[in-house]
Amino acid sequence: MSDATPIFHKKTGKILLLGHYATYTDKNAPSAGKPRHTTYAVYDEKLGDFTPFELLQMPKDSKQTYYNCGNGSGQSSELESGELLIPVYYMDKEQAGLAWGTNCYNSSVMRCSFDGSKLNFLEIGNSLTVGVPRGLGEPSVIKHNDEYFLALRNDKSGYVTKSKDGLLYDEQKELVFDNCENVGNYCTQQRWITCGGKLYMVYTRKNANNDHVFRHRAPLFMAEFDAERMCLIKDTEQVVVPNRGARLGNFGCQSLEDGKTAFVFASEWMQPEGCEKYGSDNSIFVVKISV
Numbered sequence: 001m002s003d004a005t006p007i008f009h010k011k012t013g014k015i016l017l018l019g020h021y022a023t024y025t026d027k028n029a030p031s032a033g034k035p036r037h038t039t040y041a042v043y044d045e046k047l048g049d050f051t052p053f054e055l056l057q058m059p060k061d062s063k064q065t066y067y068n069c070g071n072g073s074g075q076s077s078e079l080e081s082g083e084l085l086i087p088v089y090y091m092d093k094e095q096a097g098l099a100w101g102t103n104c105y106n107s108s109v110m111r112c113s114f115d116g117s118k119l120n121f122l123e124i125g126n127s128l129t130v131g132v133p134r135g136l137g138e139p140s141v142i143k144h145n146d147e148y149f150l151a152l153r154n155d156k157s158g159y160v161t162k163s164k165d166g167l168l169y170d171e172q173k174e175l176v177f178d179n180c181e182n183v184g185n186y187c188t189q190q191r192w193i194t195c196g197g198k199l200y201m202v203y204t205r206k207n208a209n210n211d212h213v214f215r216h217r218a219p220l221f222m223a224e225f226d227a228e229r230m231c232l233i234k235d236t237e238q239v240v241v242p243n244r245g246a247r248l249g250n251f252g253c254q255s256l257e258d259g260k261t262a263f264v265f266a267s268e269w270m271q272p273e274g275c276e277k278y279g280s281d282n283s284i285f286v287v288k289i290s291v
Contacts, residue, residue, distance in 0.1 A: 001039045001053045003072030005252060011082030012116035015043035017050055020070025033097040038071040038088060040119045056119055068096040073189050075140030084112045085166045087139035104135030107152055109167055125167030132156050142192035144199040151190040158185035160230055177234040187215050191253040193262040196291030199225045201232060202253050202264055210243050214272055217247035241266045241285045245278025262289040
């Protein structure tokens with residue numbers, strides 16, 4: 001199980017860990033043509049550990065649409081009913097068999113039920129993709145003011161879109177600032193937080209004196225997101241985790257129910273070689289955001 005993100009399920013009081021599994025042919029490259037599944041595990045308070053992971057069963061069709069499908073590096077959302085909106089990215093069997101880096105992922109949001117131990121697929125929304133390899137992946141969803149917002153990763157640019165019901169989304173748009181300038185996020189996830197009645201995005205980008213960082217994955221920025229214009233408000237941008245040479249791309253965010261507090265979690269991934277000369281030392285950062 002990899003690229004896993006925990007979510008506290010309010011209805012059952014359980015911590016659910018969502019991710020996927022990946023198959024590798026050697027130490028360097030994912031195995032082309034292999035299936036991939038969303039995986040989940042539940043925290044057992046008595047054992048002080050998570051249960052062995054299980055596979056979420058997806059619908060099957062002749063095209064094997066969800067042959068390579070998982071929730072890795074995603075951000076999910078719980079509905080008032082206790083059902084979950086879980087974003088996934090996927091390829092059918094034909095696409096999955098193409099050379100790594102030439103194929104394109106689709107992204108969608110699933111609606112699933114969870115009873116405290118078993119996660120079940122109920123339905124899935126529309127498919128989103130772009131023709132730029134590797135399509136759209138690592139989607140993150142959040143609810144804000146009766147709308148749902150989805151952030152999507154692509155090798156060339158970040159993308160965003162929104163929905164009224166959390167399943168059917170508008171056509172995706174490139175992630176830009178309010179001056180229409182592309183933010184410069186690429187090949188790295190973005191995450192959402194809500195705080196003080198406003199919607200924010202946490203992200204990485206280039207053009208920040210960070211060419212020495214792998215994929216410009218440091219520092220971590222946060223800026224307010226304009227839900228009407230679907231863009232980041234540039235004047236609100238601030239650094240929430242500093243650039244110390246190591247990459248910070250696999251970070252997490254959590255908004256608290258008080259509506260006034262959120263957290264950003266990140267650790268320094270000590271690559272590439274020599275990044276420690278900029279000050280990184282494999283630190284873990286826990287950043288409290290409050291209004």
